[in-house]
Amino acid sequence: MQKQGYWGYIFTLPFVVNVVVFLLFPIVFSTYISFTEWDLFNAPRWIGLDNWVRVLNKHEFWVSIRNVFVFALIFVPIQTIMAFVIAFMLNQAIRAKGLFRLFYFLPVVTPWIAGGVVWVWMFNYQYGVINWALESMGLDPVKWIDSSNWLMVISSIAIVQVWKGVGQSMIMILAGMQNVPKEVLEASQIDGANGWKQLTKVVFPMVTPMVYLVMILSTISAFQAFDVFLGLFGSITTGIPERNMVPNLLVYRDAFLLFKMGPASATAWLLFVIILVFTLFQKYFEKKWVHYD
Amino acid sequence: MTKTTHPLLKVLMYLLLIVGSVFMVFPFIWMLSTSLKTVGAISQMPPQLIPNPMNWDNYVTIWNKIDFGRYTMNSFFIVSIEMVGSLVSSAFVAFGLAMFTFRLRGLIYMIMLATLMIPSQVTMIPTYFIWKEFGALNSYYPLIVPSFLGGAFGIFLMHQFIKSLPKELYESATIDGCSPPGIFFKIYLPLCKPALAALGVFTFMGAWNNTLGPLIYLQDKELYTLPLGLLYLKSENVNQALLMAGAVITTLPVVMVYLFAQKQFVQGIASTGMKG
Numbered sequence: 291m292q293k294q295g296y297w298g299y300i301f302t303l304p305f306v307v308n309v310v311v312f313l314l315f316p317i318v319f320s321t322y323i324s325f326t327e328w329d330l331f332n333a334p335r336w337i338g339l340d341n342w343v344r345v346l347n348k349h350e351f352w353v354s355i356r357n358v359f360v361f362a363l364i365f366v367p368i369q370t371i372m373a374f375v376i377a378f379m380l381n382q383a384i385r386a387k388g389l390f391r392l393f394y395f396l397p398v399v400t401p402w403i404a405g406g407v408v409w410v411w412m413f414n415y416q417y418g419v420i421n422w423a424l425e426s427m428g429l430d431p432v433k434w435i436d437s438s439n440w441l442m443v444i445s446s447i448a449i450v451q452v453w454k455g456v457g458q459s460m461i462m463i464l465a466g467m468q469n470v471p472k473e474v475l476e477a478s479q480i481d482g483a484n485g486w487k488q489l490t491k492v493v494f495p496m497v498t499p500m501v502y503l504v505m506i507l508s509t510i511s512a513f514q515a516f517d518v519f520l521g522l523f524g525s526i527t528t529g530i531p532e533r534n535m536v537p538n539l540l541v542y543r544d545a546f547l548l549f550k551m552g553p554a555s556a557t558a559w560l561l562f563v564i565i566l567v568f569t570l571f572q573k574y575f576e577k578k579w580v581h582y583d
Numbered sequence: 584m585t586k587t588t589h590p591l592l593k594v595l596m597y598l599l600l601i602v603g604s605v606f607m608v609f610p611f612i613w614m615l616s617t618s619l620k621t622v623g624a625i626s627q628m629p630p631q632l633i634p635n636p637m638n639w640d641n642y643v644t645i646w647n648k649i650d651f652g653r654y655t656m657n658s659f660f661i662v663s664i665e666m667v668g669s670l671v672s673s674a675f676v677a678f679g680l681a682m683f684t685f686r687l688r689g690l691i692y693m694i695m696l697a698t699l700m701i702p703s704q705v706t707m708i709p710t711y712f713i714w715k716e717f718g719a720l721n722s723y724y725p726l727i728v729p730s731f732l733g734g735a736f737g738i739f740l741m742h743q744f745i746k747s748l749p750k751e752l753y754e755s756a757t758i759d760g761c762s763p764p765g766i767f768f769k770i771y772l773p774l775c776k777p778a779l780a781a782l783g784v785f786t787f788m789g790a791w792n793n794t795l796g797p798l799i800y801l802q803d804k805e806l807y808t809l810p811l812g813l814l815y816l817k818s819e820n821v822n823q824a825l826l827m828a829g830a831v832i833t834t835l836p837v838v839m840v841y842l843f844a845q846k847q848f849v850q851g852i853a854s855t856g857m858k859g
Contacts, residue, residue: 294683297763301679302691304672308732309694313701316709323708330712376603379596393604395848396611399841401792403810403817404830408614411823417626419613426629453607458852465853485592514702517794524817541704546799551708558704565702 324555334551341552345560354535355564357444361536362512364448369508372452373459374501378489380460381467395457402454406521409450410435435522440533451518455511459504466500467493498580506572513565514538537561614834618642618827625823641828645816648825651832653805654812658836661726661808662790668730669786670779671772673737674745678767680738681745682753698735711799725800726793730786737782744778745771777850784844784851791837809833 324341326334345351376394380387397405412419413434421431434446470493478492494501516538523530530539537557544554612632617625618641620634645651680692714725748771756766772779797808807815809832816829841848 294763295685298679298683298685298688301683301763301767302676302688304731305676305695305733305738306691308729308734309698311713312710312729312732313698313706315713316706317701319709319712320705330715372603376600379600382593382596384593384596384600390600390604391849392842392845393607395841396838397607399788399792399837399848400611400834401810401813401837402794403813404614404833405610407813407817407826407830408610408617411617411827412610412613417628417630417823419630422628422630453610457607461849461852485589510702514704517792520794520798520814524814538704541707542795545708545711555705555708558702558707562702562705566700569700 320555320558323551324559326552328551329549330551331549337552341556345553345556350532350535350540351537351557351560353440353532354537354540357440357534358513358515358536360441361444361448361451361515362509364445365451365512366505366508368448369452369456369459370501370505372456373463373504374497376456376460377464377467378493380464391461394460397454398457400454402517402521404521405450405454406518406524409453410522410524413446438533443534447515447518447522450522451512451515454518455508459508462504463497463500466497470496495581499582502572502576502580506569509568509572510565513561513568516542537564611834614827614830617823618831620824622822622824638824641824642832645821645825645828645832648819648821649812649816649829650804650807651809651812651829654807654809655832655836657806658791658808658810661723662787664723664727665730665790666783666786668727669734669737670783672731672733673782674741674772674775674779675767676733677738677741677745678771680742682763695735695738699739707799714800720800721802721806722800723806726790726796730790736785740782741775741778744775748774780847781851784848787840788837809836 323334325336325338327337327340328334376390380390413436415421415431415433415436418434420434425431433442435443437443437446474492474496475488478488483491515536519530519534519536519539523534530543538561541554541558541561544550544557616632616634619637619639620631620641621636621638624631624634624638680688680695710725711720714720717724719725752770752774753766756770761769792810793808794810794814797811798814801807801811804815813829813833817826821829
């Protein structure tokens with residue numbers, strides 16, 4: 291490392307500006323706003339804890355928290371297990387690996403809105419291809435994202451989120467699997483480990499750090515879900531039914547449709563606290579199952 | 584890997600992989616198929632997989648109705664500038680962190696890691712306010728300027744890479760009379776290509792698929808990006824065939840880029856797990 295320290299400051303200057311302008315100031319300012327009544331144009335008016343109390347007393351806030359928890363609870367396990375299983379299979383001696391990888395990764399690069407409109411069309415109650423398939427198997431058609439049952443709506447959206455994200459998780463786990471040394475696998479085979487034993491006792495423990503990373507990243511993205519809702523509901527208006535709400539939709543609606551910056555900031559901070567608690571929770575259980583060398 | 588996979592097990596694996604692939608690819612097939620249907624064929628039951636007749640006019644109609652040509656150019660414009668900005672600035676800052684000892688180095692490094700945890704919805708409203716005060720709403724500045732200031736993820740990636748390069752490079756260049764910026768631009772930046780490719784992939788995907796940013800900052804239709812154009816088309820209540828034609832137009836460019844740079848995409852994603 292070099293001694294001319296001032297060059298260090300010159301090179302890191304852009305990032306320092308970035309942190310001060312787009313991070314420190316916003317953090318302080320957004321905390322302040324959460325204690326005020328502000329419409330973005332007139333001067334903010336201090337109202338103390340009112341926003342926080344109001345947000346926490348609103349039914350829709352708790353509905354949005356329930357929804358995002360259920361959303362994460364459906365999405366994260368399905369995505370992680372599916373990504374692991376596909377990665378494991380693509381790590382075997384099979385044909386057309388490149389083609390499969392291409393197929394699974396295609397939704398990852400697809401813009402959300404494009405993915406959203408086609409899923410809405412496939413979910414269509416009357417003319418949707420999914421209900422047509424159900425009916426031709428003799429089953430009843432299902433209301434998917436138009437359902438009046440919130441659990442149905444949230445599950446349907448979680449499935450679309452899996453479609454979009456599983457490829458990325460799969461590639462990450464696959465990279466972890468390819469780092470498992472061949473010698474280790476051969477040694478375990480000589481010791482008489484069959485395929486299943488090898489998977490559970492050798493491969494899985496060695497990729498747990500990557501599986502853990504995938505889980506953390508998908509949990510955070512689940513709690514921050516916004517694009518999937520934008521993609522599926524289209525232009526987001528004030529009229530999204532309360533039963534389908536998630537916190538980030540509330541933040542967006544309050545801030546940019548209703549110009550109520552106070553409640554929006556309070557909601558954003560509450561969401562941050564929830565994500566933080568959940569990440570620490572996962573971190574606490576990390577040492578119980580994640581193996582580092 | 585294992586040479587002793589049972590043939591039956593192998594059949595099962597192919598079966599699972601194919602079922603999974605159908606789940607992944609069918610929406611694209613359906614998008615394409617619907618985009619070529621006539622109004623009558625859209626709601627026809629049972630639905631046609633291969634439309635008969637093929638109604639290519641949908642693309643002409645949609646191209647005339649929505650300025651997708653302009654939106655494609657806008658998207659490419661924003662994405663290219665963001666990529667240049669984020670690649671150069673991330674490497675620039677990372678070089679400073681990796682090469683020099685200075686008092687606040689540790690602090691800056693720590694803040695960089697901490698920024699990875701701050702969710703964007705917390706900073707979104709004040710950031711919007713900043714751009715409003717600068718009079719930069721309804722312009723590309725809010726989308727592209729921050730990319731020139733180095734992002735935490737990019738700096739982290741580049742820092743790991745620069746640290747792995749031999750130290751002698753820097754010393755011999757100093758002896759040859761090169762200044763630190765010269766050393767960065769002439770020697771280190773070109774050497775960072777593999778890491779830059781990985782970071783480029785992330786920046787590309789992030790910028791191309793960004794909807795929230797353009798949604799809150801861009802009001803004029805001439806400034807729209809492709810996803811915003813599609814969102815606008817959706818709000819116009821056009822028929823499904825036209826909407827799907829729009830979706831195909833929005834998806835095609837990014838899929839083409841992906842097909843050409845598949846290796847970089849896969850390596851880029853795989854490298855995220857290598858951190859720490």
